[in-house]
Amino acid sequence: MKAIQKQRPSDWIxxxxxxxxxxxxxxxxxxLRPVERAVITHGHSxxxxxxxxxxxxxxxxxxxxxQRLGEGAGAAQQALEYGETIRIxxxxxxxxxAGHVLGSAQVVMEHGGSRVVVSGDYKRRADxxxxxxxxxxxxxxxxxxxxxxxxxxxPPDLGEVRKLLHSMALFPERSHVVGVYALGKCQxxxxxxxxxxxxxxxxxxxxxxxxxxxxxxxxxxxxETRPATVAAKDQLKGALVLGTPAAIADRWGRRLTDPVVxxxxxxxRVRQRARQRGVxxxxxxxxxxxxxxxxxxxxxxxAPEVWVTHGREEALVHHCAxxxxxxxxxxxxGFEEDEA
Amino acid sequence: MKPFSELIDALVFMPSRNGKIRLLTDYFAHVPDPDxxxxxxxxxxxxxxxxxxxxxxxxxxxxRVDPELFALSHDFVGDLAxxxxxxxxxxxERANSQPPSITEVVEALQAAKRGQVMELVxxxxxxxxxxxxxALLKLITGxxxxxxxxxxxxxxxxxxxxxxxxxxxxxWHGLTPPYLDLFAWLEGRAERPAAGHGAGFRPLMLSQxxxxxxxxxxxxxxxxxxxxxxxxxxxxVAKGGExxxxxxxxxxxxxxxxDLTDHMVFDAVLDGELLVAREGEVAPFNDLxxxxxxxxxxxRMLQDYPAWVRLYDILFxxxxxxRGLPLTERRARLERWYEAVRPRRMDLSEIVPFAxxxxxxxxxxxxxxxxxxxxxxxxxxxxxxxGRPKGPWFKWKRGALTLDTVMMYAQRGHGKRSSFYSDxxxxxxxxxxxxxxxxxxGKAYSGFTDAELAELDRWVRNxxxxxxxxxxxxxxxxxxxxxxxxxxxxTRHKSGLAMRFPRVHRIRWDKPAAEADRLETVRRMVVx
Numbered sequence: 093m094k095a096i097q098k099q100r101p102s103d104w105i106x107x108x109x110x111x112x113x114x115x116x117x118x119x120x121x122x123x124l125r126p127v128e129r130a131v132i133t134h135g136h137s138x139x140x141x142x143x144x145x146x147x148x149x150x151x152x153x154x155x156x157x158x159q160r161l162g163e164g165a166g167a168a169q170q171a172l173e174y175g176e177t178i179r180i181x182x183x184x185x186x187x188x189x190a191g192h193v194l195g196s197a198q199v200v201m202e203h204g205g206s207r208v209v210v211s212g213d214y215k216r217r218a219d220x221x222x223x224x225x226x227x228x229x230x231x232x233x234x235x236x237x238x239x240x241x242x243x244x245x246x247p248p249d250l251g252e253v254r255k256l257l258h259s260m261a262l263f264p265e266r267s268h269v270v271g272v273y274a275l276g277k278c279q280x281x282x283x284x285x286x287x288x289x290x291x292x293x294x295x296x297x298x299x300x301x302x303x304x305x306x307x308x309x310x311x312x313x314x315x316e317t318r319p320a321t322v323a324a325k326d327q328l329k330g331a332l333v334l335g336t337p338a339a340i341a342d343r344w345g346r347r348l349t350d351p352v353v354x355x356x357x358x359x360x361r362v363r364q365r366a367r368q369r370g371v372x373x374x375x376x377x378x379x380x381x382x383x384x385x386x387x388x389x390x391x392x393x394x395a396p397e398v399w400v401t402h403g404r405e406e407a408l409v410h411h412c413a414x415x416x417x418x419x420x421x422x423x424x425x426g427f428e429e430d431e432a
Numbered sequence: 433m434k435p436f437s438e439l440i441d442a443l444v445f446m447p448s449r450n451g452k453i454r455l456l457t458d459y460f461a462h463v464p465d466p467d468x469x470x471x472x473x474x475x476x477x478x479x480x481x482x483x484x485x486x487x488x489x490x491x492x493x494x495x496r497v498d499p500e501l502f503a504l505s506h507d508f509v510g511d512l513a514x515x516x517x518x519x520x521x522x523x524x525e526r527a528n529s530q531p532p533s534i535t536e537v538v539e540a541l542q543a544a545k546r547g548q549v550m551e552l553v554x555x556x557x558x559x560x561x562x563x564x565x566x567a568l569l570k571l572i573t574g575x576x577x578x579x580x581x582x583x584x585x586x587x588x589x590x591x592x593x594x595x596x597x598x599x600x601x602x603x604w605h606g607l608t609p610p611y612l613d614l615f616a617w618l619e620g621r622a623e624r625p626a627a628g629h630g631a632g633f634r635p636l637m638l639s640q641x642x643x644x645x646x647x648x649x650x651x652x653x654x655x656x657x658x659x660x661x662x663x664x665x666x667x668x669v670a671k672g673g674e675x676x677x678x679x680x681x682x683x684x685x686x687x688x689x690x691d692l693t694d695h696m697v698f699d700a701v702l703d704g705e706l707l708v709a710r711e712g713e714v715a716p717f718n719d720l721x722x723x724x725x726x727x728x729x730x731x732r733m734l735q736d737y738p739a740w741v742r743l744y745d746i747l748f749x750x751x752x753x754x755r756g757l758p759l760t761e762r763r764a765r766l767e768r769w770y771e772a773v774r775p776r777r778m779d780l781s782e783i784v785p786f787a788x789x790x791x792x793x794x795x796x797x798x799x800x801x802x803x804x805x806x807x808x809x810x811x812x813x814x815x816x817x818x819g820r821p822k823g824p825w826f827k828w829k830r831g832a833l834t835l836d837t838v839m840m841y842a843q844r845g846h847g848k849r850s851s852f853y854s855d856x857x858x859x860x861x862x863x864x865x866x867x868x869x870x871x872x873x874g875k876a877y878s879g880f881t882d883a884e885l886a887e888l889d890r891w892v893r894n895x896x897x898x899x900x901x902x903x904x905x906x907x908x909x910x911x912x913x914x915x916x917x918x919x920x921x922x923t924r925h926k927s928g929l930a931m932r933f934p935r936v937h938r939i940r941w942d943k944p945a946a947e948a949d950r951l952e953t954v955r956r957m958v959v960x
Contacts, residue, residue: 242497243505243518361518362509363444363566367579368852368882372445407504414498 099204101232101397107422112210112234112401116203117183119148121210124424131185133212134196135160135275148172148180150187152195152222152310156275159306174223190214191225192379193276194307200228209393210234215378216385217249220283221276221312225389233395234422237403238380239358246358246382252375253284259352259373260332267328267348268373271337271355274300276379278334279307281356282314284377285332295320295328297335325349337369358382387411433560435463436471436534437567443578452580456588460615469610470534472589474571476582478609481541483549484572486512492550492557496521507902510844511577513569516557520565523558531559535610537568583681593618598635598818601682605632631674633682634701634747634755635818636667639808639825646826647789655809656759657784657792660827661742662717662805662917662932663707664724668741670696671748677706688726689739695776700769701748702741703816704778707803709740712779714803716920718930741778743770744808747816755816762816796830805917806830832915833957834937835860836948838870839910842892843903845877853892853904854885856936858912859927862951871927873954876914879936888939911940911948919957929954 106113111123119129126143133139133149135156140149142164147157150172157165172178174197177186182204187197192213199210209230216225239246260268272278278300285294293316296304304314320333328348340353355371358378366374381389386408390398398412398419405421412419439459446452456475460468473479493502493516502519509515532540540552553572557565570576583597586604590597595618603625607614616622666685667678675696677686686693689706708719715737722737723729746766747755754762763783770780784807786792796807806829814824837858845854855877859870880888891910898905915937922930 241505241508242501243509243515245518245522363441363514364509364511367444367447370447372447374445404504404508407501410498410500410504 098206101206101208104203105201105208105232107424111424112422114180114183114201114203117181117185117201119180121199122212129180130166131180131199132157133190133199133210134192136193136213136273139212146170148178148185150174150195150197153197154195155306155310156195156303159302160275188226188228189223191216191219191222194222194279194310194312196222198226198228200230206231208232208234209395211236211389213238213380214389215381216389217246219280219379220287221279221307227389227392229393230395232397232399233390233393234399234401235386235389235408236380237386237400237405237408239378239382240386240400240404240408242383242407244358244361244382245384246361246376246378249284249377250288252356252377253281253288256285256332256354256373256375257288257290259354260330263352264330267331267333267351269333269335269340269348269351269353270375271340271353271357271369271371272300272334273357273379274336275303277356277377279304279312279314280379281334281377282317283312286313286315290332291315292332293318295323295331295333297321297333297339299336299339300334390415390417433531433534433537433564433567435459436467436474436571437560437563439471440567440570440576440578441563443580446579449584452584453588453591456580456585457592460589460592460618465612465615466610467534469612469615470538472585472611473609474534474574474576475578475580475585477574477576479538479571480574481549481572483544483546484541484553484574486573488550489513489516489553489569489573492516492554493519507844510902513573514566516569517562517566520557520562522562529559531561531564532556534571537571541572581681589614589618599624601633601635601818602627603632604682631669631671631676633667633669633676633678633684635682636665636680636703637745637816637818637825638680638820639810639827640820640822642809642826642828650789650809652786652788652792654811654813655826656763656812657786657795658744658781658808658810659784659799660805660808660829661705661707661714661781662803663705663714663720663742666704666706666741667747668692668696668700668702668704670698670700672699685724688723688729690729691734691739692741692777695778698773698775699750700746700773702743702766703745703747704741704743705781707740707742708737710738714740714742716803716918717932718920718922718924739777742781743778744781745816758813758815759810760812796828799830804830829917832917832933832937833919834913834915835873835954835957836911836913836940836943837873838908838945838948839892839906839912840870840872840908841903841905842888852885852889854889856888856912858914860949860951860954861946868946870908871951872925873919873927873929873951874914874916874925874931874934876912876934876936879915880939884939908945911943911945912936913938913940919954921958927951927954929958 104115110125110127112121119131120127121131122133122139123130129146130144131148132153135153140157142161144166146168147166148170154169154171172187174187174189184202186200188200190196190198190212192215201208207230209228213236214225272281296317298321352373353371354373354375356375356377358380359365360374360376398417400408400421401424409419409421442455443452497519505519506515556568586600587597590600606626613625617624665680669676675693676684677689679685708715719737746762749769754765809826811824837860839856840859841857842853843855845852857872857875859872861868862871892904892906895906896904897907914934916931916934918932920930
């Protein structure tokens with residue numbers, strides 16, 4: 093009897109103009125344009141785009157999509173809990189926590205005797221607002237590389253939060269405005285502040301409120317938050333205000349009297365990047381794996397082949413070559429990296 | 433090192449000038465001698481350590497990090513010191529190795545023998561945190577790039593000591609780090625240090641740009657006019673046998689111009705424009721550029737690009753300080769001095785007679801000579817005061833020329849723009865062998881806002897056709913309207929042309945690249 097030929101993953105997963113296409117399942121993962129069938133890793137707008145006919149994701153991701161995209165969240169939505177298995181066409185699909193934001197998942201796919209994991213965006217450190225990343229051994233690991241350079245080494249979160257609290261103690265009369273990504277970073281920073289003992293109300297820019305409410309519905313305790321937009325100017329003196337990065341850079345941030353402008357992002361590790369954005373207090377808090385964590389994850393999933401979706405792919409591919417791992421950059425365009 | 437690295441970090445992130453002054457005054461007030469003096473020396477770029485060169489630092493990093501990963505990181509971060517500071521492996525804290533103070537670092541480096549420097553640096557990098565590593569590397573490579581000029585550091589110092597910054601400038605050149613006498617004076621513990629012995633720098637008087645709407649308020653009779661020459665403003669100081677040429681900011685550039693210092697056989701302080709001139713004929717700025725930023729000057733260079741100074745003003749005649757005299761009297765003294773001394777390689781800046789603003793305007797428009805940038809207007813009664821007072825002196829540049837060009841290459845910037853593609857090489861069309869082709873005519877890295885920079889950066893990333901290290905070649909699709917002061921023949925560029933002061937005037941997102949200007953058009957703009 094002839095041995096069954098194991099199918100190579102590159103034969104059944106393809107990079108098409110619309111995104112990563114899983115042929116025997118007839119679906120895309122995080123497609124860039126509206127498609128018939130999409131599996132979505134998480135709710136950030138560059139991964140969860142509007143207009144797909146059928147969408148599969150975790151209940152968290154689907155809720156975020158409904159909140160942000162309304163009608164565009166997918167004509168038919170199908171929820172899949174972490175760990176549950178489903179068959180789509182000839183592919184077995186399972187969603188596993190990615191630790192990136194609420195609902196974020198890695199897509200574990202099996203077909204023709206091989207297993208491919210598309211990790212989406214992920215991080216490795218503890219986050220009180222989402223389930224922690226679970227490494228799954230596989231034949232091909234599809235990874236991001238947002239912080240795929242050895243200069244990116246995120247310091248401990250709590251130290252960064254203490255930096256913020258220290259500055260607030262040092263300048264009690266100045267309001268502190270922190271730029272945060274609306275989905276994930278905002279809620280995680282609030283939880284970290286609460287863990288560090290900050291129990292005063294936190295003021296939120298309008299663009300952040302709805303996602304915070306959604307997190308609460310999923311059982312995440314954020315303590316007291318108040319809308320910043322309607323707050324009297326006096327109330328904001330010495331207060332902590334969170335806004336989107338665009339809002340703090342704009343007039344919205346400037347209407348506060350002499351604010352300390354902070355930003356919570358992995359990019360803040362590079363001084364000149366922080367300076368470019370006019371940030372006075374950079375906080376290196378990221379929802380992506382840093383270099384050491386990317387490297388550790390590759391070791392843990394032990395995949396003989398790695399595909400890099402977006403970010404600093406060259407360096408990670410180089411690293412893999414040194415470890416005898418076959419690696420290539422997928423050259424997927426369309427994934428943003430601005431506020432990571 | 434801790435207070436110094438905290439200062440450097442805070443300065444990097446402090447956007448406002450006043451905020452920077454506050455950070456600096458706070459540092460000077462709380463950090464003791466001699467640490468604060470060495471920090472001041474670092475901020476004013478008065479420290480040089482010969483062996484701590486970028487190449488040596490890169491080599492040191494290569495002993496700890498994969499060279500390919502290092503190169504990629506450096507390209508991304510854009511700054512060598514920061515790359516090394518971030519990428520250097522963290523060591524577990526060791527109780528018996530304390531990070532060094534800034535004074536320890538400076539003294540150890542000054543005492544170090546050849547070949548020991550990098551070993552010292554390596555040891556320090558292992559004891560410091562990432563901020564400390566950054567500050568150390570910035571300190572030893574001698575260029576901090578933290579948004580503080582030497583002038584701002586002196587202003588902060590003056591603010592802290594309750595003095596005028598120009599008082600510090602007056603004595604600055606007689607001082608040496610770590611400036612114990614200066615701090616003693618500013619703290620009221622001692623007299624002001626003597627003005628720089630002999631050939632010290634005196635702060636220059638600078639002009640404001642003239643706005644057309646200011647003109648009706650100005651009486652033409654109050655002003656005298658001179659051509660504004662397109663060279664480098666310098667101060668010539670010859671005193672007691674010492675001869676110095678200072679740039680506008682007080683940097684000593686004497687070493688590069690022996691053909692001038694040889695002839696400074698007089699005792700005076702003069703203000704003028706450094707030019708390259710052949711038999712009194714001023715050459716384009718491009719020629720002068722061949723002589724700038726050179727450590728060694730060859731005989732060939734001296735012969736091909738002879739230096740010249742066109743004198744504007746006289747500050748000291750011998751021991752006599754003339755700065756308190758009105759311009760007309762200083763001018764008379766300058767002319768008298770020139771007649772008596774007849775210095776070689778120097779002439780007097782000509783006074784341009786005019787009856788009214790309209791006539792002057794016509795003169796300005798008519799002046800198409802290459803080396804003329806426009807006109808200077810100086811109040812006849814103006815005293816020579818340091819700084820840039822509004823009113824006594826105006827510069828009135830002639831209108832800029834503009835061209836529609838096509839972006840060809842983009843390169844990452846430095847400092848605050850690192851990791852953004854902010855330097856653009858642009859070209860114009862010409863007939864090539866295979867049809868229309870672009871030929872580069874210049875490079876611009878200013879003239880756009882931060883928001884526009886972000887858009888340009890995105891455009892570059894999305895239209896890259898090839899990468900060469902930090903440079904990206906882009907597809908011919910974006911028209912940049914560039915403004916420049918003049919264009920000259922040049923052998924250094926493929927197009928045979930070079931622009932003076934090119935900057936992005938407008939980004940023509942709307943204009944098809946095929947409609948940009950052609951090389952013939954640029955050639956027609958060459959004058960002189």
